Amino acid sequence: MDGTAGRRGLSTLEDAIDHQLTLDPGGRNGRALYDAARHRVGGPLVGRAADCLHDAIEPGAVVAIATGFPIPPSNRPETDGPPGAAVFARAVDRLGGQPVFVVDERTEPVVDALAGVLGVDAAVERPPSTPGGLLDHLDPAAVVAIETPGRSADGTYRTMTGEDITPLVTPVDDLVAEAADRGVSTIGVGDGGNEVGMGAIRSAVGTHIESGETIASTTETGSLVVAGVSNWGAYGLNAALAARTDRSLCHTPAVEGRLLEVAVGAGAVDGVTGRSTPSVDGIGRPVHERVVGVLDALSRSTRE
Numbered sequence: 001m002d003g004t005a006g007r008r009g010l011s012t013l014e015d016a017i018d019h020q021l022t023l024d025p026g027g028r029n030g031r032a033l034y035d036a037a038r039h040r041v042g043g044p045l046v047g048r049a050a051d052c053l054h055d056a057i058e059p060g061a062v063v064a065i066a067t068g069f070p071i072p073p074s075n076r077p078e079t080d081g082p083p084g085a086a087v088f089a090r091a092v093d094r095l096g097g098q099p100v101f102v103v104d105e106r107t108e109p110v111v112d113a114l115a116g117v118l119g120v121d122a123a124v125e126r127p128p129s130t131p132g133g134l135l136d137h138l139d140p141a142a143v144v145a146i147e148t149p150g151r152s153a154d155g156t157y158r159t160m161t162g163e164d165i166t167p168l169v170t171p172v173d174d175l176v177a178e179a180a181d182r183g184v185s186t187i188g189v190g191d192g193g194n195e196v197g198m199g200a201i202r203s204a205v206g207t208h209i210e211s212g213e214t215i216a217s218t219t220e221t222g223s224l225v226v227a228g229v230s231n232w233g234a235y236g237l238n239a240a241l242a243a244r245t246d247r248s249l250c251h252t253p254a255v256e257g258r259l260l261e262v263a264v265g266a267g268a269v270d271g272v273t274g275r276s277t278p279s280v281d282g283i284g285r286p287v288h289e290r291v292v293g294v295l296d297a298l299s300r301s302t303r304e
């Protein structure tokens, strides 16, 4: 698409994608966070983020993808984040970029297994204690944080219930902040208010989310995608990039089901129930499969 009519069509499509990925079956009041984020940028959130990514992903460009949220008492990574990161990494690869996962040792087996299902070859780095060296090494065009713990106002990291998980977290806040200082595109994807990126709408998190003032992330990103489930936010980015590039970047419901099974097999747990089930945020697999199907269909609608 090109020209004003094409741009209007793209914006309409991105509104539909945003609408789809802000379903809130968990009843978290996520729509209020979405509205706050949208008010800041004045348009669809996936559109703003996809614009940055589309500009950044030149041939060979490195895109650092952070994910992984530890869930006590097992302290395993949750099923929200790694599937989104893996499918997004495949999209980066298909667009000619180089995806690099930035994950802790608990999350690495999960993203490795998911990347294997998708046939994505991505390097893995650990979140650094000081970010300069990794940024010098990777020289990324973009840093994308998908469901990663964001530092709260008192310096701790919190679950949605307010539990202090600071000892479990290898933070990516400083990596994101220094990348932004260096002019690198930064994108945060979150669903509750305690994730990297949500610092941009911190007051809304305090107002609309239970224990919001305690859990709210203070870390901002250049673009923020607010979703009902963070995986869906990453899938929405893929759909928006697919519409821009005329490429097939989304996955199918069958693949979604497989990804959730494989994530659990590699050690991930549902972040709400803490159980080793192929569910995300307490929401069963059929809902995720259907959301994926609609996003895929929307991404193709501009080509038909």
Ligand code: MG
Residues within 6 Å of the ligand: 147, 190, 191, 192, 193, 194, 195, 230
């Ligand atoms: Mg979350």
Ligand code: MG
Residues within 6 Å of the ligand: 080, 147, 191, 228, 229, 230, 231, 271, 281
């Ligand atoms: Mg979530």
